[in-house]
Amino acid sequence: MDTDRLPGCYRHPDRDTAIRCTRCERPICPDCMISAAVGFQCPDCVRGGSGTGHRPEADAPRTLAGGRVESDPHLVTKVLIGVNAAVFLAALAVPGLAVQLELLGLYVQFWGGPVQGVATGEYHRLLTSVFLHVEWWHIAGNMLALWFLGGPLEAALGRARFLALYVLSGLGGSAVVYLLTPPNAPTLGASGAVFGLLGATVVLVRRTRQDMRPVVVMLVLMLVLTFVPYGGRLEVSWQAHVGGLVTGLLLGAAMIRPARGGKRPLIQWGACAAVFLLVGALVLVRTAALT
Incomplete structure (x- = not known):
């Protein structure tokens, strides 16, 4: 088993990806990722839905490192x-x-x-x-x-x-x-x-x-x-x-x-x-x- 393999996209498991949604942190492939103010988000988070595996705390926008997204990021x-x-x-x-x-x-x-x-x-x-x-x-x-x-x-x-x-x-x-x-x-x-x-x-x-x-x-x-x-x-x-x-x-x-x-x-x-x-x-x- 290849332990170094990248995780698969949560919507397309056969597609390996290193990108994760900045809100729910699930892996997303290029076809699923949507540009945000910082990083990328998955379609479920953009729609505000609660898809499979989506956590309630992910409703608040998060930065790439997991911090809160502020109105004045600087x-x-x-x-x-x-x-x-x-x-x-x-x-x-x-x-x-x-x-x-x-x-x-x-x-x-x-x-x-x-x-x-x-x-x-x-x-x-x-x-x-x-x-x-x-x-x-x-x-x-x-x-x-x-x-x-x-x-x-x-x-x-x-x-x-x-x-x-x-x-x-x-x-x-x-x-x-x-x-x-x-x-x-x-x-x-x-x-x-x-x-x-x-x-x-x-x-x-x-x-x-x-x-x-x-x-x-x-x-x-x-x-x-x-x-x-x-x-x-x-x-x-x-x-x-x-x-x-x-x-x-x-x-x-x-x-x-x-x-x-x-x-x-x-x-x-x-x-x-x-x-x-x-x-x-x-x-x-x-x-x-x-x-």
Whole structure:
């Protein structure tokens, strides 16, 4: 028996398919699938009927990852851009605020201030640094990428899963920075979270069988900008980029996987918990080495 065979369409069992209805999650072939705002739906769900195997909870539209379809599918993306902009303006207006928010392992203020950094228990820096920018071109580039990557991902994942992806990707990037950079190296920016969105986008495009070339070109270009040295004052944190990208790929694979009964939410949120615990373990390992 071929255990790798794709399931058959619920209306045409002899036709193997990798596409599932985004509402009831039953497999549907190209002749049965009907385009929706996100993904495809089966004829029964479009008609609002209750065909064989149709579950009552499927009456509410669901995203590709199983979240609720919202009236504004880009709300969290907009809020994240607003938070980044607010922190940027606050850092410009309040002297010294950036030093309190940026990621530093162990920082000594040589003018007589106290020792600061994640190693002293200031764990908030792992997250606040993700929302901090001090140059207009830096925040402009990251927010532009957040807008173009975040919109389609939020529509596919739903608000809660998308927010978890963004925050955990940012934390994953921060953890790798904290682990691999000198303890007094300041790091800031949403690049780790943005690279996490890019990693999840790769998974989404592959899962929905869209043209992979545009996203692959974007990924290669962003990695080239990460690792190829060039003149100027800009210093790119490859640690944040790689940490965020790997986190996004892992979470994307867990969240945008084919549906298998009622276990999908457990796998999705279990993966989020596992990533959070891994971030915590990396932080504890680095802190033990610094103190």
